[in-house]
Amino acid sequence: MAKIRDLPEEVLLLIFSFLKLRDRKIVARVSRLWNRLAFSDRPMRSISLHAVDYLNAKERKILLKSSRCYRNLTLEWTEASSEAFCVQVLDKFGSELTSLRLSTYVITLPLLVRFLLKTHKLRELIIEGSLCSEECDMVVPEFGDLRSLELTQRGYESELRELVPTLFPNLTSLDVVGAENASLDLIRFYSKQLKCLHVLLEGSQLQKFSELENFENLQQLNVHWPQIIDPKYSVACFQQMKNVKSASISGPVNEDTLLSISKWSQLTHLCINVQLMKASTFKSVADIKNLKSLKLQGSVREKCFLKDVRLLGVRKLILDGVSTTNDFYDHLASFVPHVTFLKIYDHTFENASLMLITKSMVNLQTLSLEYCYQVKDNGFQFLNYLSGLIELRCWSVPISENAFLRFPKCPNLRTFAVGGSGWITNKSVLDIPKAFPNLTELNVIDCFKVDEDTIYELRERMRKCAVVKLEKLEPDREAEAPWAKSW
Numbered sequence: 001m002a003k004i005r006d007l008p009e010e011v012l013l014l015i016f017s018f019l020k021l022r023d024r025k026i027v028a029r030v031s032r033l034w035n036r037l038a039f040s041d042r043p044m045r046s047i048s049l050h051a052v053d054y055l056n057a058k059e060r061k062i063l064l065k066s067s068r069c070y071r072n073l074t075l076e077w078t079e080a081s082s083e084a085f086c087v088q089v090l091d092k093f094g095s096e097l098t099s100l101r102l103s104t105y106v107i108t109l110p111l112l113v114r115f116l117l118k119t120h121k122l123r124e125l126i127i128e129g130s131l132c133s134e135e136c137d138m139v140v141p142e143f144g145d146l147r148s149l150e151l152t153q154r155g156y157e158s159e160l161r162e163l164v165p166t167l168f169p170n171l172t173s174l175d176v177v178g179a180e181n182a183s184l185d186l187i188r189f190y191s192k193q194l195k196c197l198h199v200l201l202e203g204s205q206l207q208k209f210s211e212l213e214n215f216e217n218l219q220q221l222n223v224h225w226p227q228i229i230d231p232k233y234s235v236a237c238f239q240q241m242k243n244v245k246s247a248s249i250s251g252p253v254n255e256d257t258l259l260s261i262s263k264w265s266q267l268t269h270l271c272i273n274v275q276l277m278k279a280s281t282f283k284s285v286a287d288i289k290n291l292k293s294l295k296l297q298g299s300v301r302e303k304c305f306l307k308d309v310r311l312l313g314v315r316k317l318i319l320d321g322v323s324t325t326n327d328f329y330d331h332l333a334s335f336v337p338h339v340t341f342l343k344i345y346d347h348t349f350e351n352a353s354l355m356l357i358t359k360s361m362v363n364l365q366t367l368s369l370e371y372c373y374q375v376k377d378n379g380f381q382f383l384n385y386l387s388g389l390i391e392l393r394c395w396s397v398p399i400s401e402n403a404f405l406r407f408p409k410c411p412n413l414r415t416f417a418v419g420g421s422g423w424i425t426n427k428s429v430l431d432i433p434k435a436f437p438n439l440t441e442l443n444v445i446d447c448f449k450v451d452e453d454t455i456y457e458l459r460e461r462m463r464k465c466a467v468v469k470l471e472k473l474e475p476d477r478e479a480e481a482p483w484a485k486s487w
Helices: 009-016 021-027 032-038 057-064 080-096 109-116 160-167 181-190 203-210 236-240 255-261 279-287 351-360 377-385 426-430 452-461
Strands: 043-052 069-076 099-108 124-132 148-151 173-178 196-201 220-224 246-252 269-273 293-297 316-320 341-345 366-370 391-395 415-419 441-445 467-471
Touching: 009 032, 021 032, 043 080, 057 080, 069 080, 080 109, 099 109, 109 124, 109 160, 160 181, 173 181, 181 196, 181 203, 196 203, 203 236, 236 255, 246 255, 255 269, 255 279, 351 377, 426 452, 452 467
Parallel strands: 043 069, 069 099, 099 124, 124 148, 148 173, 173 196, 196 220, 220 246, 246 269, 269 293, 293 316, 316 341, 341 366, 366 391, 391 415, 415 441, 441 467
Antiparallel strands: none
């Protein structure tokens, strides 16, 4: 049988290119060969270089002398005097880039073009700042290889509605904030070729968006409108979107709009806002025959909301910030009888509800509890009913110091993640192996009372566990669980 050390260097380089920086440092300790290959000049697929203008002269010199290659780059600057440094960074790393994020207050068209001319393989561009067009006589070049554009600021000028299509004629993915009519003009221009659309609308723009046409090729849609729609209002353009496979509709949805969505025969992933939705309206979701993943947002106030609805194909259910009536969880098992992944983000979720789902949803393999403040230690004893549970995640759940000693023995549990909690201490972490003896991965994330020495001791106790990690989150990520993604 071939061993990993017998693999050609080209194969190892390909494998290492997908590793994060932390994992590269680990494999670099294995041998001199792996040390050389882990930080070779091959492009790093999963590592993003973040270059900022407040680096001092020594740090800039070290960065520009680096022999590494990157596929993802973020340039962040605040002063015009730093633009020359940004150009130097792109001169150094631009040749292999496929994704570029530009973060500043204002970026002019000449500067943007200057940056893009140094990135021949670029496929994705994200602009965090106002894009403006200075009066200039330059000939606007065409960057036909770019496929994805994200404009995160509301303040880009309407003049760019003509320049952007000239710069990027072949876009298939567009992400815009719809505070300006220019954004709707961009959507209209690209509508025939768009496969992915993400747009944040103002209430006054909803009707203009509804009147857009030619979305036959759209496969992924993420749209948000903040105001409550007229009960009789229907989003007309939804009727054209026959090939949508993934949709996130985070504005309030009425009966006619949900009826249009239910006719998307290719739809497999749906996120929908059920705020103030009636049970009779929600029944239309059962007409989506190929649905595999469902995410519900908003408050459910009507009783028996799920009683007469069955989604036999759904395997993944996310209740994101859902406040519910007392009987909501009584019907959850019949609503999605074959679900294997369940995430609950509900401040009202309590031990009685946990008992209900563990007794009735026997097919669960992954259970994620986030901000379930009403769940107490003795509620976790109900995990015994989930004999097939493989992964358990707890984020900001009140777990006491001795809780893990009272946890049921879950012999099949392989992954446990706990985080975002001031309740977790060094002592409680050291009790985890007693509760879950067969773990292969343990993640302790943003538990400020747990230190590195405790994690080292835990690694010694859990030698069978392949991964034991203590992670501190960045300040801007502390508000949510690190595994909390859009899907």
